[in-house]
Amino acid sequence: MKSYDVIIIGSGPAAMAAAFPLAEANKKVAVIEGKRFGGTCPNFGCDPKKILYTRSEAVWQAQKLTGTGVSGEIEFNWEDAMQEKNCYTESVYSDIEQSMKDSGIDTYVGYATFIGEETIQVNDQHMKADYFIIATGLTPSDLPFSGxxxxxxxxxxxxxxxxxxxxxxxxxxxxxxxxxxxxxxxxxxxxxxxxxxxxxxxxxxxxxxxxxxxxxxxxxxxxxxxxxxxxxxxxxxxxxxxxxxxxxxxxxxxxxGRKPNIAKLNLDQAGVETGEGGIIVDNTLRSVSNPKVYAAGDVSSTQSLPLTPLSGQEGGLVVKNILNDKKQELDQGAMPSVVFTIPKLARVGYTKEELDKQQVAYDLHDVEMTEWLTYTMIKEDKALGKVYIDQKTNQVLGAEFLTVYADQWVNYFSTAIQLGLKTDALSSVHFTYPSVLGDSSNLI
Structure with missing residues (x-):
């Protein structure tokens, strides 16, 4: 039976954020993956989706500007876009696996099943470890209809x-x-x-x-x-x-909808308590029922958004808690979230509903930006923004946008929220003009 310091089940952002630092700390590490190394994001999630989206957005922009100095027939061709996407996805998983091997990490393809509190089985192999990190992400939810x-x-x-x-x-x-x-x-x-x-x-x-x-x-x-x-x-x-x-x-x-991907793990054999939100963990991401097990990313019960950066942050936190006696607790702060449609829909921080529920005194800057130069230049149909400012501290509490530039706006306000910047400090920053952020003073 092989023994490891840490066995990581799953190979997505949370797993990768843990595997490499642990290997650098001279820990003997194994990573087990049931499908493709790298997990959902680079293989069949955010990365390939964005490759396709970028091309559809370029076509939208060209069509919007047709007759204003842009001419010619242009369309979003799925087949060609998929070929470009495949150029990325066909090798990314093998590149990720090779990078782990180059770092001294053992890799296994197969589904892990616990057969004890410190032992798992993968295919026909049994392994044990001092610690396990479960980072298996999400899987499609069950639907209640025939077919x-x-x-x-x-x-x-x-x-x-x-x-x-x-x-x-x-x-x-x-x-x-x-x-x-x-x-x-x-x-x-x-x-x-x-x-x-x-x-x-x-x-x-x-x-x-x-x-x-x-x-x-x-x-x-x-x-x-x-x-x-x-x-x-x-x-x-x-x-x-x-x-x-x-x-x-x-x-x-x-x-x-999607649910925690834990059905095949046989967690009851490991004494790992689970709930509707996934593996139940404390604020250090350690299982509340088996101290040898940590859970990071979407599979844990932290209620954090299912976003790649947050999963990576959780993986990094687990590393610190395995390597250090002094445990660190999860504190993710504001995290921007974007729906990649055209236009994009985005938010960061608190929403109006959340602020009203908490009875926070705030000022709402509800702005239509459609007639601003930035948006008239690209012929956007409608550009909308909402920013919530704390009446007492003049700090940004939340921001929401609907525009093709929504991702840029929420990144800007995410910086403001996470650093606790006041509106006068934000107003003092100079940006190029004309540009998206060059209009920022009109929102605060």
Whole structure:
């Protein structure tokens, strides 16, 4: 039986943030991966999605400026964009595995199963360790209707060499909106079917309503309050039956949420307590029931957003807590979040609902930026921003945006929030003009 100082299960951002520093600290480390090294983000998540998105955004911009000095036919070609995406994804996982091997980390392909509190099995091998880090991320949630097993996952969607004529996305969250925009801009007839009537719940609903409006103008059809009864294959089509209607499409994609990916780990054999949010951990990310086990990233019960930078931060925290006697607690601060549609939807810090619930005294700067030079130059349909300022401290509490430049804005305000900068300090900073941030004084 092989023995290690630390065995890491999973190989995404949280795992990588732990594996390399532990190896540098002369710990004997093994990383176990069931699919592709690197996890979701570089293989079938944020990175390949952004490669496709960048091309769709370029086409949108060219089409918006056609007749104003830009001419010629241009379209978003899915097949060509996928070839470019594949150039990245076809080697990224092997590059990541090789980099681990070069650092002295042992790698295993297979699914880990606990057979004791300090022992696991991978394929036909048994291993033990002083510590385990579980960083297996999320997997699609179970859906309560017949035929749900026939749905494509987000991984499947990002492996489609060609898009169908019609496609439906189940659920109205990040995955559905982002992929629906990609498909619609490639000429597909797109449907989003949701059991409720409030999409993208974590974001400002005024901005969400505008995004839905622009999505409808793009050609996306929304089906609200639609409880799906069944999905049935019929040749090259799928028939989706809800309580109110029947929708027939060529492909159906699961975009209705994800759950902690722990089913195959046999955690009860390790004495690891779990809940609906995943592995139950304390503020140091250590299992509350097995001190040999840590959980980092989306698989833990920390309630943090399922974002790559936060997972990496958690992986780094676990390293510190394994190497040092003095334990450090998780403190993630404000983290910007973006929905990569056109326009982008973004937020950082507190929302209006959260501030009102906490009865915080704040000033709301609710600004429409559509007529500003930055946005008239690119012919953006509508650009919206909201910034919340603490009345007592003049510090930024939160910011929300709907514009193709939303990611730049939330990064700017994320810096302000995390560093505790006051509005007068922000106003004193000079930016180039004309530019996106060159207009920042108009928001604070």
């Amino acid at each position: 749900s097993d026939q749905l494509l996952t987000h991984e499947d969607f990002l492996h489609l060499s060609a898009l169908p004529a019609t496609i439906a996305f189940i659920g109205a969250g990040y995955i559905s909106f982002e992929f629906a925009h990609l498909a619609a801009r490639a000429g597909v007839d797109v449907h989003i079917i949701d059991a409720g009537d409030r999409p993208l719940k974590a974001f400002d609903q005024d901005h969400v309503h505008e995004l839905v409006k622009q999505s409808e103008q793009l050609g996306i059809t929304f089906h609200w309050n639609a409880s799906i009864q069944s999905v049935t294959a019929n040749g090259d089509q799928y028939v989706i039956k809800t309580e109110e209607e029947t929708v027939t499409v060529n492909k159906v994609v699961h975009g209705a």
